[in-house]
Amino acid sequence: MKRLLPSPWLSLGLFGGWLLLTRSFSVGQVLLGVVVAVVMPLLMAPLRPRPGPLRRWSVLLRLILRVGRDVLRSALQVAASVVRAGAHPPRGTFVVVPLDLHDVHGLAALAMITAVIPGTVWTELAPDRSALLIHVFDLDDGVAFIAHFKSDYEQPLKEIFE
16 A cells, blocks of 8 residues: 555545545545645655655753744844834845755755744755755844854754754
């Protein structure tokens, strides 16, 4: 069964999405949806990365809570910067963060964290994964931002994935 459906949840999502997009429950559309739901995951299986090892679940829980806190804090800071933008325009800048994290799963998690936090945008990863370019909406101290980013996000991800 695993050979036919390597990703059963993905197949279910594709089948449901097919039926929603076609807005038809005719026999032909249901059969076509089944074909798409079975064939697409089989064709895409070589592109999927292997599941990563998750270690230190307590660190993961603390990281999730920290990111939640930082999302709220950053959202308030960005809102305040937008409100006072006439008198004090935000100092948006690019910051190069040197990376010690090289695991693909950890880097993917770091990309999601960066995308979720208001005021930060992941813009480029060095080809050798040694540095990350981030745009920060309003930045006072680049060195402090890098230290915060590495200690609060990168270090826990290294503990979890490496």
